Amino acid sequence: MGKGMLFTLLMTGSFAVGAQQHVAIQFVKNDLAAALLQAGQKDKIIFVDAYATWCGPCKMMDQNVFSDSLVGAFFNQNFINLKLDMEKGDGPHLAEKYAVRAYPTFLFLSATGDLLHQGLGYHPVQKIITLGQDALNPKKQITTLKREYKNGNRDSDFLIEFAMALFECNDSMARDIGQVYLATQSNWASPVNIPVIARMVQSYGDPYYDFMVHRRYLFVKQFGEGVIDGSLLNMIESHLYTNLEKLDLEETKAIFNNTFPTSKASLFFDLFEINYYNQLEELSKYKDLSRAFVKKHRTLSWSTLNELAWGFYEKIDEDKALKWALKWVKKSISLNSNPFNNDTLAALYYKVGNHKQATKYAHKAIALAQAAGSDYSETTRLLEKIERIK
Secondary structure (H helix, E strand, O other): OOHHHHHHHHHHHHHHHHHHHOOOOOEEEOOHHHHHHHHHHHOOEEEEEEEOOOOHHHHHHHHHHOOOHHHHHHHHHHEEEEEEEOOOOOHHHHHHHOOOOOOOEEEEEOOOOOEEEEEEOOOOHHHHHHHHHHHHOOOOOHHHHHHHHHOOOOOHHHHHHHHHHHHHOOOOOHHHHHHHHHOOOOOOOOOOOHHHHHHHOOOOOOHHHHHHHHOHHHHHHHHOHHHHHHHHHHHHHHHHHHHHHHOOHHHHHHHHHHHOOHHHHHHHHHHHHHHHHHHOOOHHHHHHHHHHHHHHOOOOOHHHHHHHHHHHHHHOOOHHHHHHHHHHHHHHHHHOOOHHHHHHHHHHHHHHOOHHHHHHHHHHHHHHHHHHOOOOHHHHHHHHHHHHHO
């Protein structure tokens, strides 16, 4: 092969790769009428990204998913794509029409505007493609599944598919269909049933919660320890915080011990106890327990250390205790330097009167936030306070 031919092939290949890398979903912006017209002309379904400007997961979809070449190629080929701000123009009316209650919501509409299928929440690349594939398959569309159920289909394979599709879009029917499905199952511990039960769990003490606690290892195997423990912890805390004044800490400790492995139960209860005294404004106990907690648990995450330090910034005025908080947030930064813990460090330096260091870390927090595309208005306000003192 001659050098000229090789050069041509290499250049052609590089251009092809470059073009592929820049394929993204091409959206019609905030114009349902135009999308409906194109859908009718091209005989295609409309994919709607129903979003709000303040929605973090919506921004992540734009940055990480809609810009992906595989996603762009699939959706541009198969759909008319429409991006709708649900809080401007026709957005509120369409949000009501299609029962959009959270963001991002993904709607799939016919050329006449009828809802065919939908999804909810952040979807990584493969998940959004799978959602699109289901929307293209009439047998998997939500509207088809609802019609089949109404017509009397109670086959267990159909019921589980229907229930999971409803959970995927947060449909109000989801839990009812999940109950109908589980009533057909003699073995809830079957691997195929674990995802259904995981979606059925709503609150501490319900039958699905109790099953998840008793068979925790099955859920951890499918979803990972962090996901399951986070879910259980959220339900426990929601239950406990409803009546803090009458809480019995020994009974509370037993709940954690009966739910989690020993090492985690201790960590979770200790952290809850700190927040308990914080909520009750018993700041002396809150302060002392926080310090003891950091000494006891040597491998805390950056986020936990940052939360503890921020709590001291908000509630504690004692110089000695604020120095503890400065150490915690510096350790947090050593683990993972980000806009949040640098902002906390700036705020603590401001509180102890070290305005030079406060300014330094406020600027660093802003730079990190800008690089990440995050909001930094609170840090800007802190800088303004520092400047007024200077």
